[in-house]
Amino acid sequence: MARKTPATKSPQPNTSKAGSKGKRGESTASSSVGKSGETRGNGDELHQHAGGKHPVLTTNQGIPVADNQNSLKAAPRGPTLLEDFILREKITHFDHERIPERIVHARGTAAHGTFKLSKSLSKYTTAKILTETGTETPVFCRFSTVAGGAGSVDTPRDVRGFAVKFYTQEGNWDLVGNNIPVFFIQDAMKFPDLVHSVKMEPDRGYPQAGSAHDTFWDFVSLMPEAMHMIMWAMSDRTLPRSLRTMEGFGVHSFRLLDAKGKSTFVKFHWRPVLGIQSTVWDEALKLQAADNDFHRRDLFEAIEAGNFPAWDLAVQLFTEEEADAFPFDHLDPTKLVPEELVPLQVIGRMTLDRWPDNFFAETEQVAYCPANIVPGIDFSNDPLLQGRLFSYLDTQLSRLGGPNFHQIPVNAPKCPFANLQRDGHMQMHAQKGRVNYEPSSLQGDSPRATPPGYRHHATVDDGAKGRVRPESFADHYSQARLFFRSQGKPEQAHMASALVFELSKVGTAHVREAIVGHLRHVDESLAQRVADGLGLDALPPAPPAQVEARDMKPSPALRIIDRMKDTLEGRAIGILVDDGSDAATVKAIRKAAESAGAMVKIVAPKLGGARLSDGKRLAADGQLAGTPSVVFDAVAVVLGDEAGKKLAKDSAAVDFVAFAWAHLKAIAHDAGAAPLLKAGNVGKDAGIVEAGDAKAFIAAAKTRQWAREPKLRMLA
Ligand code: HDD
Numbered sequence: 001m002a003r004k005t006p007a008t009k010s011p012q013p014n015t016s017k018a019g020s021k022g023k024r025g026e027s028t029a030s031s032s033v034g035k036s037g038e039t040r041g042n043g044d045e046l047h048q049h050a051g052g053k054h055p056v057l058t059t060n061q062g063i064p065v066a067d068n069q070n071s072l073k074a075a076p077r078g079p080t081l082l083e084d085f086i087l088r089e090k091i092t093h094f095d096h097e098r099i100p101e102r103i104v105h106a107r108g109t110a111a112h113g114t115f116k117l118s119k120s121l122s123k124y125t126t127a128k129i130l131t132e133t134g135t136e137t138p139v140f141c142r143f144s145t146v147a148g149g150a151g152s153v154d155t156p157r158d159v160r161g162f163a164v165k166f167y168t169q170e171g172n173w174d175l176v177g178n179n180i181p182v183f184f185i186q187d188a189m190k191f192p193d194l195v196h197s198v199k200m201e202p203d204r205g206y207p208q209a210g211s212a213h214d215t216f217w218d219f220v221s222l223m224p225e226a227m228h229m230i231m232w233a234m235s236d237r238t239l240p241r242s243l244r245t246m247e248g249f250g251v252h253s254f255r256l257l258d259a260k261g262k263s264t265f266v267k268f269h270w271r272p273v274l275g276i277q278s279t280v281w282d283e284a285l286k287l288q289a290a291d292n293d294f295h296r297r298d299l300f301e302a303i304e305a306g307n308f309p310a311w312d313l314a315v316q317l318f319t320e321e322e323a324d325a326f327p328f329d330h331l332d333p334t335k336l337v338p339e340e341l342v343p344l345q346v347i348g349r350m351t352l353d354r355w356p357d358n359f360f361a362e363t364e365q366v367a368y369c370p371a372n373i374v375p376g377i378d379f380s381n382d383p384l385l386q387g388r389l390f391s392y393l394d395t396q397l398s399r400l401g402g403p404n405f406h407q408i409p410v411n412a413p414k415c416p417f418a419n420l421q422r423d424g425h426m427q428m429h430a431q432k433g434r435v436n437y438e439p440s441s442l443q444g445d446s447p448r449a450t451p452p453g454y455r456h457h458a459t460v461d462d463g464a465k466g467r468v469r470p471e472s473f474a475d476h477y478s479q480a481r482l483f484f485r486s487q488g489k490p491e492q493a494h495m496a497s498a499l500v501f502e503l504s505k506v507g508t509a510h511v512r513e514a515i516v517g518h519l520r521h522v523d524e525s526l527a528q529r530v531a532d533g534l535g536l537d538a539l540p541p542a543p544p545a546q547v548e549a550r551d552m553k554p555s556p557a558l559r560i561i562d563r564m565k566d567t568l569e570g571r572a573i574g575i576l577v578d579d580g581s582d583a584a585t586v587k588a589i590r591k592a593a594e595s596a597g598a599m600v601k602i603v604a605p606k607l608g609g610a611r612l613s614d615g616k617r618l619a620a621d622g623q624l625a626g627t628p629s630v631v632f633d634a635v636a637v638v639l640g641d642e643a644g645k646k647l648a649k650d651s652a653a654v655d656f657v658a659f660a661w662a663h664l665k666a667i668a669h670d671a672g673a674a675p676l677l678k679a680g681n682v683g684k685d686a687g688i689v690e691a692g693d694a695k696a697f698i699a700a701a702k703t704r705q706w707a708r709e710p711k712l713r714m715l716a
Helices: 026-036 085-095 186-199 214-221 224-233 281-290 294-304 318-323 361-362 383-399 479-486 490-506 507-524 524-534 583-595 642-647 651-662 672-679 693-703 706-712
Strands: 108-117 136-145 158-169 171-178 254-257 263-272 310-318 345-354 377-379 572-576 600-602 634-637 666-668 688-690
Touching: 026 186, 108 158, 108 361, 136 345, 158 310, 186 214, 186 524, 186 706, 214 224, 214 507, 224 479, 224 507, 263 318, 281 490, 281 651, 294 345, 377 383, 377 642, 479 507, 490 507, 490 524, 490 706, 507 524, 572 583, 583 600, 583 693, 634 651, 634 672, 634 693, 642 672, 651 666, 651 672, 651 706, 666 672
Parallel strands: 572 600, 572 634, 634 666, 666 688
Antiparallel strands: 108 136, 108 345, 136 158, 158 171, 254 263, 254 377, 263 310, 310 345
């Protein structure tokens, strides 16, 4: 029988003061129930610090709620009643808070912004977004990794999605690209196989967010068309330092159509205004431990600080006749059109200047679709693109639960839209009138098809119907070779090492060997380096090639290192201080770095900061153990004599300098920091500068010390 308990007021669960260490929650909760049995407070005491004017808490039906702490019980210690509609509604909604994550590109980060056209393409297209200069078009841009789940890390070796929704006056245009201009496969038919092979293996449920496993490389070893994209994936392109320093590509050829329907092919490119920059692999690995949200946080902080990231939109334009003369088929998505063949023309700029109000409502619910296109732009026959035109709308039906996802604010066009589609799950509009069909004569304001509207290019395609791969798609190695041979020495070494790393995670010997065989078609020296790195005694045979690789003129535009921008804008500098650090030196470095455009963070053993030589306390932005040097582009270590000796015995401090050295970063240091640098085995080169010489530090911080790398890392 239930024990009778007096119905007195008692403290609410979790009302213990913030300061009562170790006792938050458990102790008060048990005492409140155990001693007095009933709690009826409305929770006001939980909100004593909030301030502001709070609207009344209600149910979804607008019923005011007086108590958000306690369920409705039959007696103070009795069972909860089914009648408690407030509890049921709250729990039911919570139970359904998640939706299926994207099958690929699940982990993403997005922001709002605008696109402004600077050069009109009116000679080629009627699309207003590409002809009306000066118009600011709202955009929503989502960056993503491909393989990992929504909760995976930001910095695995992976391709990055680069999807832009332009809310144009003529409807939504989605340019759904990647940070790599080519793709692994030539035909959409192979996409499910590709994705299955790269995602976690179905029996063991790992690895998460990475291609370094048997199934991916097994698939690739049997799909030579992937070799070009493999070269990109194994380069530093898949290790971006920041989302703000990535290039983006529309990948496929599209068509621009003028008023007469004349077509010009176009490839779209995004060029980051901050320049392109990547990390080194060891740094990317350590970033995964240091900060799972490294890229998301970086974009958030930049936008919050008013450092709005921007990308130039550039196009490559070519005619059908020019395309016919290319030594490759531009409809094959494993091929790029070298800039040296068709130069890029910058036509406008996208600036991201507003973080979403709500991650779920916007970043999660945004639904991109390559089939969202506006008059004046059309698709090409690229068979990968053709398959994509179906897939994206289809996936949203299960991901967002029905056919009305276009009504979700982030997906809705910002221009008027009207049609006769009706009803369905989550219909948000109450369309008026009796006419929901066409033709009709009953209602003057019902929507009607009105020329010119969207017009498709009238293509003439001849040949027989069939499941075929055109012969012009058969060269799988020439552009892979072009990419590898266009790289500088450090980048080639990174690619060889990346291949060795990935293949060393592959347990099946014949798969490793098959890949090395393919590499022989790309570049014999690369194959040899990878074979050596894997410890193979002899080079495996190269598989038969449908078309032998041809040499193409190297394309310097495909590199990263040489093209890194000489700037500190968009970069982060960490200054490690402790009690006794020289205040004037810290101040001078900070000032110089900030005037050069860098974001500066003070790191100290304690978050409360340090008392510097001037007797004043300088607050820290990051605590040393949780703010390793991997999150910075360059570091300064300014320490008093005592602190220098003390920190030389602290592993977090030793790692701070050792990793800055290992990741080829500039380090400014004063005499007090010398014992720490010694403990971290920091050597001497152009990147190691006196902390007193802020100018030299700024110059060194703008780049990485590539010459240092062979001295400290065994590269394949
Ligand atoms: Fe895809 C998402 C980019 C080929 C099917 N894809 C997705 C996203 C990007 C790309 C950036 C994330 C969009 C977002 O942020 O919500 N995909 C590409 C590129 C490709 C490509 C650049 C080749 C050039 N994709 C591709 C093919 C298919 C798909 C060939 C299927 C035939 N992609 C999808 C998808 C996704 C998707 C399953 C998952 C979530 C979504 O669409 O909305 O439908």
